[in-house]
Amino acid sequence: MKGEVKFPGKYLIARGDRISSLLERAGNLTEDAYLKGGVFTRLSSRERQRKRIDAILEGLEQEVLRVGSKPEDLTKTGEEATLLSLKTKSILIEKLKKIKPSGRVIIHLKPLPEFAQSKYDLVLEDGDELYIPARPSTISVVGQVCNPSDIVYQEALRVSDYLDMTGGTTRDADEDFITVVKADGTVVRTTGLFSNVYSMRLDPGDSIVVPEKLVRYSGYEILKDSVSMAYQVAVSLAALAFVF
Structure with missing residues (x-):
């Protein structure tokens, strides 16, 4: 138990x-406690x-090895796009290898009497x-903006x-995948029929993540699964960066 409780420390549980x-047992919260930013992690x-x-x-890795070892998989019309997709996946592999899972479990903390009646009051x-x-x-703004900053x-x-x-987004920003990582760990993104992240009001401790767009080459867009994977990597890295 760490942070804004009256008696932080390690506790034996039954x-x-x-x-x-x-x-x-920790004496409940201090007056400075910010419940929306609570972080609960589990081994x-x-x-x-x-x-x-x-x-x-x-x-x-298996897909990169499979396609890379079979030149016949590269069609004349899609060769450049396929090669670029492989390059992108290789970059994503390196990024994924650097991710250290936090073990975070998203819970929505409330004042104690109300929280004790909620589904988030997990057995320890x-x-x-x-x-x-x-x-x-x-508020943190990171990624492809002119001046990444913490803003009051x-x-x-x-x-x-x-x-x-x-200063706004850069020319390399992928505005279709702008993401808000809330202080409690939940994620809101721009994609979706009714999503409008730009008009959202935020809470203290929230983060705005502007990812880099994937390269387009000779009229071919990198394969859909690569786009999806790039987004997941960006969100994972952002969420992990703001856990503590």
Whole structure:
């Protein structure tokens, strides 16, 4: 138990103990606690995340090896696009290898009486950690913007306003995949029929991530699965960067 509780530290748990009971033993929250930014991590979740990343890596590596070893797979019309897709996947493989799973489990903390009645009041496991920060005062804007910065939070501002304050997006920005990583770990993105991230109002501690667009070459767009994978890597890296 770390952060804005009255008695932070390590606690022994009994079978059936929940997050709410741990908060009670820690003396409950301090007046500076920022519940929206609470981070709950679990060793078993970290291991599952690692296995998922390893499975994605294995699939990508096998595909790169398969296509790279069979020139007949490269059609005349799609040869350049296929080669570029392989190059992109090789880059993604290297990025995935650098990701260190956090084991974060997204929970929505509330004042103790209300939280104890919610589905997020999980039964504790050995090795669980809960960190409750003090209220932050900034919004982070990272990625393909002219001046990546932490900007002082203002309640009336929207995502578009914070982007403007960094000088706007660069020519390499993929505006179709702009993502907001909320302080509680949830992710909101621009893709989707009714999504409009630009008009969103944010909370202190939120982050705006502007990924780099994938290269287009000779009229061919990199294969759809590569686009999807690039987005997942970008979001994973962003989320991990702002866990602590």
